[in-house]
Amino acid sequence: MTPTAEAPSQPQGKVSVWRIAASxxxxxRYRAALKLSAAQEKYWPAVASALRTLARLPRVDExxxxxxxxxxxxxxxxxxxxxxxxxxxxxxxxxxAQYASLF
Numbered sequence: 001m002t003p004t005a006e007a008p009s010q011p012q013g014k015v016s017v018w019r020i021a022a023s024x025x026x027x028x029r030y031r032a033a034l035k036l037s038a039a040q041e042k043y044w045p046a047v048a049s050a051l052r053t054l055a056r057l058p059r060v061d062e063x064x065x066x067x068x069x070x071x072x073x074x075x076x077x078x079x080x081x082x083x084x085x086x087x088x089x090x091x092x093x094x095x096x097a098q099y100a101s102l103f
Contacts, residue, residue, distance in 0.1 A: 023055030033086050043075035065099040
């Protein structure tokens with residue numbers, strides 16, 4: 001399970017332990033898929049934190065993405081063309097494509 005724009009079936013403010021665990025797996029997969037260089041690794045903790053924040057929200061919307069975007073921008077700026085393509089694919093699979101322009 002990945003951070004998505006869909007609201008979970010749980011009450012507002014409650015996120016299942018399974019969803020949190022699944023988001024951790026997804027975050028690990030995102031990092032591996034990007035194949036970060038040693039220089040890019042320094043940006044990853046902020047990106048992982050931003051992804052965790054989105055995964056724990058009952059609903060992801062434009063305001064939520066705007067709040068975490070500054071944490072993600074340094075890594076995105078450092079990506080090469082292949083990594084950008086991978087990142088866009090990950091964003092689409094996570095259901096966040098409509099927010100890609102905010103980064």
